[in-house]
Amino acid sequence: MMRLRDAAFDAAAVAIRDARKRHAGAHQHRALHRVTATPYLIAQAILLPLLFCAVLLFAEPYLMGFWRDCIVFWLTRLDVPLHVLHQTSTIDGLHFEWSNSAAGTYMPSFTMMLGSALVTLLVFFFTGSMSNKSLPLKYLIRIVCVVQGIALLFFWFAPSQFPYTIPDHMRNIISIGYMLMLAIPVMLAIGYYLLHLSLPIKIIHTVFILSYFMLMIPHKVVLHTLILYKMSLLYMPVLYICLGAVFDVLLFVALYSWAVSMLPSNGTD
Numbered sequence: 001m002m003r004l005r006d007a008a009f010d011a012a013a014v015a016i017r018d019a020r021k022r023h024a025g026a027h028q029h030r031a032l033h034r035v036t037a038t039p040y041l042i043a044q045a046i047l048l049p050l051l052f053c054a055v056l057l058f059a060e061p062y063l064m065g066f067w068r069d070c071i072v073f074w075l076t077r078l079d080v081p082l083h084v085l086h087q088t089s090t091i092d093g094l095h096f097e098w099s100n101s102a103a104g105t106y107m108p109s110f111t112m113m114l115g116s117a118l119v120t121l122l123v124f125f126f127t128g129s130m131s132n133k134s135l136p137l138k139y140l141i142r143i144v145c146v147v148q149g150i151a152l153l154f155f156w157f158a159p160s161q162f163p164y165t166i167p168d169h170m171r172n173i174i175s176i177g178y179m180l181m182l183a184i185p186v187m188l189a190i191g192y193y194l195l196h197l198s199l200p201i202k203i204i205h206t207v208f209i210l211s212y213f214m215l216m217i218p219h220k221v222v223l224h225t226l227i228l229y230k231m232s233l234l235y236m237p238v239l240y241i242c243l244g245a246v247f248d249v250l251l252f253v254a255l256y257s258w259a260v261s262m263l264p265s266n267g268t269d
Helices: 002-022 039-058 060-077 108-128 132-157 166-191 199-230 233-242 245-261
Strands: 080-086 096-098
Touching: 039 060, 039 166, 039 199, 060 080, 060 166, 060 199, 096 166, 108 132, 108 233, 132 233, 166 199, 166 233, 166 245, 199 233, 199 245, 233 245
Parallel strands: none
Antiparallel strands: 080 096
16 A cells, blocks of 8 residues: 555656646746735725725715615515615614514414425435535535524524514614625725726726625515515524625625636736
8 A cells, every 4th residue: 555655646746747847838827926016006905995985984874775765665566564664874773664564573383394394304315416526516505404404493492582583684684785895895905906907997896896785785685585574584594694694705706706807917917
């Protein structure tokens, strides 16, 4: 076994040396380059986040008003009996309440919990037959199943201890979305504003990313609300953990990757 291992290491070392000789004139991948942070780029990395965060803070009442109107527009057309409690335009004051005599608990029934448990188990065991090529998806599905299984146990043994309502969930999703929008310029300052790109391109991409979240967040709130209203609070943990802040961050990573993919070959020189 030792001889076989040594022979494998020797063969790998020979292959590496041959590859280096064949590609001696190849340039280093730009992902491995060290970015030269000029004073102009450092100024951009400091001033652009300050500018965008200041605009977001100033525009908070207008943004919350737009999200409130968008949510109410769709909930009205989807026959979800929620309305705005106060016509305020701040996160703290953006409260929703049930209209008329609509029940506000929406606890899962025994039949729903039993059906959800069976589906969760079936899906979890189905992932065992997935090939190794589907490992990321396999792990993702299993994570969702585990979260749903924990939620089932909680609602089975202590349903009265669940502290959140649908309006609470809506407010949390809105608050998390707005906090992420404030963090986006800061994150771009670390990995994007220091790149050798023109200033207008950086501003355009930042505005595009922020505009995406500005439109996506209220529609995500509507989707969560519709699922919880039609099904029950049983699915709030999955929505909050798997389609909440983590989902938003993954979307930001995807949009950031899209922006960086258009970087010219000399963008890191």
